[in-house]
Amino acid sequence: MKESIKHMSAYQAELPAETVKAKYGLQYLARLSANESVYGPTPKVAQAIKATPDDILGYYPDGQATALREAVAKHDQVAPESLVFGVGADELIQLLTRTVLTPGSNIIVPDPTFGEYAMHAQIEQADTKRVPVQPTTGQLDFEAMLAEVDDKTTMVWLANPNNPTGVFEKRADILTFLDKLPKSVVLVVDEAYYDFVSEPDATVARDVENYENLVVLRTLSKAYGLANLRVGYGIIQEPLYGVMQAVRLPYNLNTYQIVGGTAAIEDQDYLNQVVRKVIEERTAFQTFLFENQFTFYESQTNFIWIKVGDTKKYGARLLSEGYQVNDRLNAEWIRIALGTPKDNRGMQQVLLALKKS
Ligand SMILES: *Cc1c(COP(=O)(O)O)cnc(C)c1O
Numbered sequence: 001m002k003e004s005i006k007h008m009s010a011y012q013a014e015l016p017a018e019t020v021k022a023k024y025g026l027q028y029l030a031r032l033s034a035n036e037s038v039y040g041p042t043p044k045v046a047q048a049i050k051a052t053p054d055d056i057l058g059y060y061p062d063g064q065a066t067a068l069r070e071a072v073a074k075h076d077q078v079a080p081e082s083l084v085f086g087v088g089a090d091e092l093i094q095l096l097t098r099t100v101l102t103p104g105s106n107i108i109v110p111d112p113t114f115g116e117y118a119m120h121a122q123i124e125q126a127d128t129k130r131v132p133v134q135p136t137t138g139q140l141d142f143e144a145m146l147a148e149v150d151d152k153t154t155m156v157w158l159a160n161p162n163n164p165t166g167v168f169e170k171r172a173d174i175l176t177f178l179d180k181l182p183k184s185v186v187l188v189v190d191e192a193y194y195d196f197v198s199e200p201d202a203t204v205a206r207d208v209e210n211y212e213n214l215v216v217l218r219t220l221s222k223a224y225g226l227a228n229l230r231v232g233y234g235i236i237q238e239p240l241y242g243v244m245q246a247v248r249l250p251y252n253l254n255t256y257q258i259v260g261g262t263a264a265i266e267d268q269d270y271l272n273q274v275v276r277k278v279i280e281e282r283t284a285f286q287t288f289l290f291e292n293q294f295t296f297y298e299s300q301t302n303f304i305w306i307k308v309g310d311t312k313k314y315g316a317r318l319l320s321e322g323y324q325v326n327d328r329l330n331a332e333w334i335r336i337a338l339g340t341p342k343d344n345r346g347m348q349q350v351l352l353a354l355k356k357s
Helices: 017-024 043-050 066-075 087-098 114-125 142-148 171-180 203-208 240-247 255-266 266-290 310-319 341-356
Strands: 083-086 105-112 126-130 153-158 186-190 212-219 231-236 303-307 334-336
Touching: 017 310, 043 255, 066 083, 066 171, 066 255, 083 087, 083 114, 083 240, 087 114, 087 153, 087 186, 087 212, 087 231, 087 240, 105 114, 105 142, 114 126, 126 142, 142 171, 171 186, 203 231, 255 266, 266 303, 266 341, 310 334, 310 341
Parallel strands: 105 126, 105 153, 153 186, 186 212
Antiparallel strands: 083 231, 212 231, 303 334
């Protein structure tokens, strides 16, 4: 076994809702710990999957995911032959790491950020350099990240907006940073929450064609409400594109993923409705936090990162009221995904009661 991973512990995946309810004796449970969508996907996804004839089951799926490729290319205005699909964006993170990192190389990530980047680096025996975000705003410290680049640096990972902070960085700032990076360093911009950004000009997807070392990731797990279908993709230029296509498993997406993902992308009216509701709730929640003097970062996502002090106390109390949030990322900050309007009002009452106690 590789020495570097001998003591690695398994990802703490979410328990099924029924298990959590039974364990804590709950009648009601809103799972708001994994940034899933409380609105779910467009009904057109299930319709498309159910309309798929059973006789496809004995044959391998379309290894190029052609229908999905064309739908995504059209919607994102990128070349179809710049798209690599994966079993969630998670698979792209794994594949990129596997393709680019060598033992002894290093990656640079903000702190805090999504844990998968460092986890896969560790599997490839590469080191992770963590650069703290700016304490008051949660914005990235691009200068400090640049200062960490050395001759062993092969990747920089940014989630934009970042998870768990929810903080968004402007396209111009990312491109300025990219221009200062050596061409040998791959910059991955993970846009898992892109759909929730209310600021204009929020993506670097269409800049990929101008930078061989820029990769953009997207997923259908968040705004599209399809966390269970496991569909994500990367927008990648040659020569990395060809290598990624060669490294990935030939039939990684099955027909239901292709058909369902295509139906989701094609129903932008539904997506826009979901996003509108999330932004409305986000604005209201942040107004509440501001008026009650909570410390939090301004979010452009479907979740909010809040400094509460004793996260375990807050997490346990919220759970006892039926709101499962993420209290295991940091000792002082909790991450709360936005729920239904009723969930959100309910959580606010709990937060207020705890603050005053
Ligand atoms: C949720 C999330 C992902 C994983 O998405 P999947 O497509 O479900 O694998 C990737 N990156 C970030 C930043 C996320 O928050």
